[in-house]
Amino acid sequence: MPPTLADRIAPELTRIAGGAFARLPLALELWDGSELPASAVPAAPAPPRLRVRDPRALATIARHPDQLGLGRAWVAGALELDGDAEAALRAGESLRDTRVSWSDRLRALRLARRVGVPLLRPLPRPAAEARLRGRRHSLRRDRVAARHHYDVPTSFYRLVLGPSLVYSCACFAAPDESLESAQERKLERVCRKLGLEQDQRLLDVGCGWGSLLLHAAQRHGVRGLGITLSRAQAQEARRRIAAAGLADRVEVRVADYRELDGERFDAVASIGMVEHVGVDLLTTYARQLATLVRPGGRILNHGIVRLTPAPRSDRTFIARYVFPDGELHPLSAVLTAFELARLEVRDVETLREHYPLTLRAWSRNLAREREAAVAQAGAQRERVWRLYMAGAALAFERGEIGVFQTLAVRPGAPHRLPLLRDAQPAAARAVVAA
Numbered sequence: 050m051p052p053t054l055a056d057r058i059a060p061e062l063t064r065i066a067g068g069a070f071a072r073l074p075l076a077l078e079l080w081d082g083s084e085l086p087a088s089a090v091p092a093a094p095a096p097p098r099l100r101v102r103d104p105r106a107l108a109t110i111a112r113h114p115d116q117l118g119l120g121r122a123w124v125a126g127a128l129e130l131d132g133d134a135e136a137a138l139r140a141g142e143s144l145r146d147t148r149v150s151w152s153d154r155l156r157a158l159r160l161a162r163r164v165g166v167p168l169l170r171p172l173p174r175p176a177a178e179a180r181l182r183g184r185r186h187s188l189r190r191d192r193v194a195a196r197h198h199y200d201v202p203t204s205f206y207r208l209v210l211g212p213s214l215v216y217s218c219a220c221f222a223a224p225d226e227s228l229e230s231a232q233e234r235k236l237e238r239v240c241r242k243l244g245l246e247q248d249q250r251l252l253d254v255g256c257g258w259g260s261l262l263l264h265a266a267q268r269h270g271v272r273g274l275g276i277t278l279s280r281a282q283a284q285e286a287r288r289r290i291a292a293a294g295l296a297d298r299v300e301v302r303v304a305d306y307r308e309l310d311g312e313r314f315d316a317v318a319s320i321g322m323v324e325h326v327g328v329d330l331l332t333t334y335a336r337q338l339a340t341l342v343r344p345g346g347r348i349l350n351h352g353i354v355r356l357t358p359a360p361r362s363d364r365t366f367i368a369r370y371v372f373p374d375g376e377l378h379p380l381s382a383v384l385t386a387f388e389l390a391r392l393e394v395r396d397v398e399t400l401r402e403h404y405p406l407t408l409r410a411w412s413r414n415l416a417r418e419r420e421a422a423v424a425q426a427g428a429q430r431e432r433v434w435r436l437y438m439a440g441a442a443l444a445f446e447r448g449e450i451g452v453f454q455t456l457a458v459r460p461g462a463p464h465r466l467p468l469l470r471d472a473q474p475a476a477a478r479a480v481v482a483a
Contacts, residue, residue: 053083054164061160069147074140075132080104087140097132097140107161109171113364120366123436124175124429134412134439177429179373186327186374188305192278194374195325199279203258205426208418209411209434214258214285217321217351218404218452228410231403236264239318242396242456243347244465245269249315252276252341254306255322259286262299274314276304306337316349317342323352323383324375328361331382335390344461348392351454353404354380359449366440370433380453392457395466401451408442 062071076098087096106127110118219231247270256275355377
């Protein structure tokens with residue numbers, strides 16, 4: 050019987066990078082069905098298995114030996130995973146700091162050629178990969194970037210996020226609380242921080258599918274305007290608002306925050322939007338919010354920030370497949386932008402531990418409805434979300450990124466904030482019929 054691919058590859062791996070790749074943290078199944086086993090770990094659960102379904106996956110990774118090559122191979126379906134995605138990513142971390150010399154690379158390329166990897170024929174770029182042109186964070190390019198992520202059938206997002214269609218992290222009272230209950234708490238927490246009252250005007254910047262607007266109108270009686278760059282989101286938000294009988298109180302527009310002019314609101318919420326604002330526009334963003342709120346009015350900014358330094362790169366999986374042109378800023382940069390806009394920052398709260406709980410709830414939803422998700426949005430989109438949520442959960446858990454709610458007020462009139470943080474008014478009851 051001729052030797053398998055695993056038989057031919059295993060001895061050579063001991064000669065590359067000090068044998069680091071011969072001690073694999075997960076099982077590797079090759080395209081002929083043979084397998085390189087994971088290193089034995091006493092008392093550990095069965096390791097994940099990564100299956101190389103197409104040798105062009107290795108050609109793509111060799112051409113782009115970073116997240117871009119691995120991401121393309123994964124999204125294209127040339128790599129498949131048996132087991133939990135988070136477990137696989139945790140296992141792969143053991144190779145993160147492996148030093149690979151130029152001689153190691155040459156040895157690996159020669160080995161790849163001998164076992165039939167078509168090094169000159171990598172996989173084509175998947176359709177799900179973003180292709181952006183023009184000036185970064187121009188109005189036009191920001192629209193294209195936002196629509197890459199959000200102009201997906203609402204039915205797909207409903208499968209993943211649940212019936213409330215609330216994006217961004219929930220607020221859990223306990224790890225086993227239901228996602229819907231935790232998201233309801235998050236919405237009410239935002240409304241209470243903003244001190245919303247009957248007939249006040251609320252602006253929701255990046256309103257998504259209208260969930261906060263619906264909650265604020267039904268529970269607090271506000272009149273609201275939501276803006277989004279996604280036509281698909283705006284259409285669904287308007288449908289939900291009309292179905293709730295709130296079309297005379299709540300409006301949704303397809304617009305950029307920079308395009309609002311001459312309007313004034315009692316409160317402004319921006320939930321999961323600042324991540325789409327470029328670092329050079331942070332102060333512009335904060336100043337625009339300041340002009341849109343009346344003196345004494347409140348602004349709540351809820352956004353993901355970077356807790357550990359990392360250079361901006363367009364060659365990451367997130368940048369190419371999830372949030373093109375997205376940027377995570379240090380919290381200090383966000384606070385500085387608010388201060389330069391002459392806003393008074395009154396409260397900053399971290400919700401970092403809540404995001405892994407949220408992401409894992411979304412991942413369970415996706416796993417349970419995988420066939421339907423593929424039917425609604427395509428196999429590539431489902432694979433993007435599967436990897437994105439697993440990787441993001443680990444990044445939050447490790448403290449590489451965090452999420453903060455920052456409450457600020459515009460000086461010039463009384464802000465009516467309580468003396469104590471925990472002295473917010475009791476949760477409102479429904480004041481507008483659903």
